[in-house]
Amino acid sequence: xxxxxPMNDSDDRRVTYHLDADLLKQAxxxxxxxxxxxxxxxxxxxxxxxxxxxxxxxxxxxxGGRWDVLKLTLWFAPVLAAxxxxxxWLVNILLSGxxxxxxxxxxxxxxxxxTVSWDEAAxxxxxxxxxxxxxxxxxxxxxxxxxxxxxxETPRLFRMVPRHLLTPAQLGDIHAHLARHxxxxxxxG
Amino acid sequence: xxxxxxxxxxxxxxxxxxxxxxxxxFRILLxxxxxxxxxxxxxxxxxxxxGGLLYLQSGWDxxxxxxxxxxxxxxxxxxxxPWVVMAFLSWRTARRTTRGPQPDPIVITVAWxxxxxSWNSTAGEAKTRWEDFVKAGQDEYFILLFESDALYRxxxxxxxxxxxxxxxxxxxxxxxxx
Numbered sequence: 001x002x003x004x005x006p007m008n009d010s011d012d013r014r015v016t017y018h019l020d021a022d023l024l025k026q027a028x029x030x031x032x033x034x035x036x037x038x039x040x041x042x043x044x045x046x047x048x049x050x051x052x053x054x055x056x057x058x059x060x061x062x063x064g065g066r067w068d069v070l071k072l073t074l075w076f077a078p079v080l081a082a083x084x085x086x087x088x089w090l091v092n093i094l095l096s097g098x099x100x101x102x103x104x105x106x107x108x109x110x111x112x113x114x115t116v117s118w119d120e121a122a123x124x125x126x127x128x129x130x131x132x133x134x135x136x137x138x139x140x141x142x143x144x145x146x147x148x149x150x151x152x153e154t155p156r157l158f159r160m161v162p163r164h165l166l167t168p169a170q171l172g173d174i175h176a177h178l179a180r181h182x183x184x185x186x187x188x189g
Numbered sequence: 190x191x192x193x194x195x196x197x198x199x200x201x202x203x204x205x206x207x208x209x210x211x212x213x214x215f216r217i218l219l220x221x222x223x224x225x226x227x228x229x230x231x232x233x234x235x236x237x238x239x240g241g242l243l244y245l246q247s248g249w250d251x252x253x254x255x256x257x258x259x260x261x262x263x264x265x266x267x268x269x270x271p272w273v274v275m276a277f278l279s280w281r282t283a284r285r286t287t288r289g290p291q292p293d294p295i296v297i298t299v300a301w302x303x304x305x306x307s308w309n310s311t312a313g314e315a316k317t318r319w320e321d322f323v324k325a326g327q328d329e330y331f332i333l334l335f336e337s338d339a340l341y342r343x344x345x346x347x348x349x350x351x352x353x354x355x356x357x358x359x360x361x362x363x364x365x366x367x
Contacts, residue, residue, distance in 0.1 A: 059259070107340065130316055
């Protein structure tokens with residue numbers, strides 16, 4: 001079957017997998033990358049930078065003594081900008097593995113095998129811990145990298161589809177459903 | 190089983206529920222040991238960094254005279270900032286959830302027994318054993334049961350009888366933070 005050919009057999013529209021900490025880490029990394037490039041995230045960083053530089057200058061000025069406030073502030077401003085830009089990446093790269101392992105260890109509902117299936121109306125997740133039924137039109141947005149496709153119900157709540165386990169035809173079918181419903185899909189790597 | 194207690198309730202979420210639940214979630218987080226430890230680490234590292242900077246510029250006398258007022262001030266700022274953020278986020282959530290046309294409410298059924306509790310609605314079903322929850326918290330509006338640090342499930346107290354609340358408190362009493 002070609003990638004663009006519509007799928008009709010419900011067996012083709014189904015994949016069963018076991019989640020693991022590594023897949024969860026990939027989901028966290030993708031979630032982070034989707035958020036860090038948003039205009040409002042950059043706006044927040046700029047606001048924090050302005051407040052930080054102002055507070056630093058104000059503290060130096062308040063302390064008095066032999067401080068050269070302008071010189072130190074001009075030195076501090078780019079340092080703080082670099083820290084603010086790099087820190088989220090560093091924290092995410094260093095801690096996403098730990099966070100994923102911890103979440104996977106304590107959240108028992110992630111352990112049973114999960115079956116993802118979809119049809120014209122909705123996408124469904126079924127496991128021994130429960131089920132989720134999400135009509136395509138209720139999807140907020142999506143993001144994907146080489147390993148995982150994230151489907152967001154809200155800006156914070158996402159469900160996972162193991163992209164690397166999907167055949168090209170299955171992936172094309174899901175993409176077609178997302179496109180048909182005008183759902184934004186951000187692709188990374 | 191508690192004598193005569195019906196272990197099932199039905200409800201639908203109201204617009205204010207989401208931000209109230211989010212507020213409670215924040216409060217549970219802000220009083221958690223891990224969060225306090227993180228604040229303490231940030232405070233200590235900041236004081237060391239700032240003290241080092243002062244020492245390089247002016248020597249020990251400056252370090253002590255500045256840190257003696259800056260250290261407690263920074264601690265207060267560190268402690269208060271998350272509360273300000275919480276108030277702002279709760280307000281923003283409330284504004285977003287009550288703005289525009291409201292979708293038809295989904296009826297949610299919560300049922301429980303000695304071993305597990307489940308949530309059912311047209312959006313799906315979730316069943317969790319009591320021992321699989323990692324923490325629990327409550328205020329005058331809600332009981333929150335956490336499957337992980339980030340994922341919590343909601344039971345509004347307005348739909349619970351006094352006996353049902355006692356029953357749920359008894360069953361969730363064994364939940365310990367992990």
